[in-house]
Amino acid sequence: ILAHYPIGSEQPAWVDLFREGHFQLYYNTHLIRIFIKGSNPKHSFEKHYSVIRHSIQDVINSAHTSINNLEVYVFNNNYANAKLGLDTIPHVYEIADLDLSPKRKSIDLTSIEDLLRQSVVLEAAEVDANNDLFFYGRKASIQTLAGHPVSLSDIAVVYRSVFHYGNNAPYISLDKNEDNRYAKVNFGGHLENTRVGYVVLEADKLFKLLSTGIDPNIHEPMKFKITKHVPTFLTQDERGFLEGNNSKGYTQIRYWFYPDSIGTVTDGSIGAVSNNQFLADAERMDTKNVNVSNATKKTIDHLNQNFSQYERAENIFKELSTVGRIMALVIWLKKMNMDNRIELDDLLSVNIPTFKTQKRTKKMLATSVLAVPGNSNLTSQYVRDYTKTYDISYLLDQYNASTSDKEFVEVGKKFASNIDDSKLAPAQYSKALSEKNYYGRLIESNEPKIKSLKSEID
Incomplete structure (x- = not known):
C-alpha cells in the first residue's frame, strides 16, 4: 500500500x-x-x-x-x-x-474544516451527551502554520502524534550528522514532512537567533527585529559579557521547547485551553551535573516570561503557540478517554498536504566581540549598543566533513583575534583617536619650527 x-x-x-x-x-x-x-x-x-x-x-x-x-x-x-x-x-x-463502518460515533470532519476556514483561534472542544464533537473558536486574524492557514490536516497531524506515536513520542532534535558541518534533523510523533513539524523545527533553530542575534536561515543580523517588540531583549552573548563571563574553554549546550505546561480546564464534557505556551529549557551536554551559565538561564527565563512579546517579533513563535492550542485540546481528548465514545480515528482519513521538512540543516558559526573601556562599569545599554556579532558560517565550507565542533570554535576564536580594535570601539573612541593622531602629526610636522623659535628666544 x-x-x-x-x-x-x-x-x-x-x-x-x-x-x-x-x-x-x-x-x-x-x-x-x-x-x-x-x-x-x-x-x-x-x-x-x-x-x-x-x-x-x-x-x-x-x-x-x-x-x-x-x-x-x-x-x-x-x-x-x-x-x-x-x-x-x-x-x-x-x-x-465485513462491515468497515465506524464502531463509535463518527466525527463531522466537514464542520470542523468549515470552522477553521472562518479564521478562528481555537479555544475549546466539547463532546456532548449525544457523543458529538464540537470545536469552539474566537474570531481573529488568519492563524497559520508554516505560512499556510490552519486546516483540519493540522489537527489530524497533532492527533496522530498524541494518540498514535507508539514508541516514538513527539519531539524535534538536531543531532550529530555524518558531515559535521550540518546537523541531522530527527522528528518523533510522525511530525516529519508536516507543517506542524516545520514549525517546531524552525522554533528550535531560533535559539541560535536568541544566542547571537543572527538569523540561522538568512545569516543576517536580526536582533533589531526582536528589540522592536521586546525592549529588554539581550542576546545570550550580550548577557555573557554583562555577567563578566571570562571563563575559557568549550561548552556544549542543548536547547529545546517542551509541552509540559500546555493544558486545559474542564468540566468533564468541555475542555478549554488554559495554557498553550511551549516552555524553553537548556542543559549542558559536555559535562554532567553542571548547570548552564547565568547568561543562558536568563536568556531562557526572559523568553518564557515574555513569550507574548516574542510572538510579535517572530511569527514562528506565534505559530508554535498555535500548535500548542491544537495540542492542548487533543491532549484533553486523550485524558478524558473520548476515543471510547467517538471515532477519533476518523481523523486518520484526513489527507495531509504535500510538504517536505529538512533532513539536515547547516550549522551556524558566529563570534561576538565587545570592546570595553578600562575601569568602566558595563551597562545593558552599552553592551547592546557596542557588541558586534559576525556571522562566519561561510568558513564552514573551507573545512572537511570530519572537522569537530571544538575545531570550529577555534576557527571562530582566530577570526575574532584578527579583528581590528578600532572597528569594535565606540564612535567617541574612534573620534578621539583620530583627533589625537591628527594633533600628533601636526606637532611632529611643526617640531623643527618650534625648535627654531626656542633657539631665537634663548
Whole structure:
C-alpha cells in the first residue's frame, strides 16, 4: 500500500503509521493481506480496527481491484535480538461479510474544516451527551502554520502524534550528522514532512537567533527585529559579557521547547485551553551535573516570561503557540478517554498536504566581540549598543566533513583575534583617536619650527 504514497506526497494520515512498521498491507486484485503486531490475528484486528479499516477501504474502493478476501496475520518484532516472528496462519474474512463502518460515533470532519476556514483561534472542544464533537473558536486574524492557514490536516497531524506515536513520542532534535558541518534533523510523533513539524523545527533553530542575534536561515543580523517588540531583549552573548563571563574553554549546550505546561480546564464534557505556551529549557551536554551559565538561564527565563512579546517579533513563535492550542485540546481528548465514545480515528482519513521538512540543516558559526573601556562599569545599554556579532558560517565550507565542533570554535576564536580594535570601539573612541593622531602629526610636522623659535628666544 505504501507504494501509492511516496514520502512527502499528499497522503491520508494513517499512511505514516504503516510506514513506521506497526502495520503492513499487501494486495492483488482479489486478496488483501494485512500484518499487525500482536499474538492473535482476530483480536489484533479488532483492537486496531479503527486504524486499519482506512487502508482496507482504500484498496477496496479502487477501480483496479475486486477484493474477495482479507487475510490477517500477526507478527512480533524483537528489537533486542533483531528477530521478526510471523504467525503464518491467518484469520480470514470475506469482504462481503465485513462491515468497515465506524464502531463509535463518527466525527463531522466537514464542520470542523468549515470552522477553521472562518479564521478562528481555537479555544475549546466539547463532546456532548449525544457523543458529538464540537470545536469552539474566537474570531481573529488568519492563524497559520508554516505560512499556510490552519486546516483540519493540522489537527489530524497533532492527533496522530498524541494518540498514535507508539514508541516514538513527539519531539524535534538536531543531532550529530555524518558531515559535521550540518546537523541531522530527527522528528518523533510522525511530525516529519508536516507543517506542524516545520514549525517546531524552525522554533528550535531560533535559539541560535536568541544566542547571537543572527538569523540561522538568512545569516543576517536580526536582533533589531526582536528589540522592536521586546525592549529588554539581550542576546545570550550580550548577557555573557554583562555577567563578566571570562571563563575559557568549550561548552556544549542543548536547547529545546517542551509541552509540559500546555493544558486545559474542564468540566468533564468541555475542555478549554488554559495554557498553550511551549516552555524553553537548556542543559549542558559536555559535562554532567553542571548547570548552564547565568547568561543562558536568563536568556531562557526572559523568553518564557515574555513569550507574548516574542510572538510579535517572530511569527514562528506565534505559530508554535498555535500548535500548542491544537495540542492542548487533543491532549484533553486523550485524558478524558473520548476515543471510547467517538471515532477519533476518523481523523486518520484526513489527507495531509504535500510538504517536505529538512533532513539536515547547516550549522551556524558566529563570534561576538565587545570592546570595553578600562575601569568602566558595563551597562545593558552599552553592551547592546557596542557588541558586534559576525556571522562566519561561510568558513564552514573551507573545512572537511570530519572537522569537530571544538575545531570550529577555534576557527571562530582566530577570526575574532584578527579583528581590528578600532572597528569594535565606540564612535567617541574612534573620534578621539583620530583627533589625537591628527594633533600628533601636526606637532611632529611643526617640531623643527618650534625648535627654531626656542633657539631665537634663548
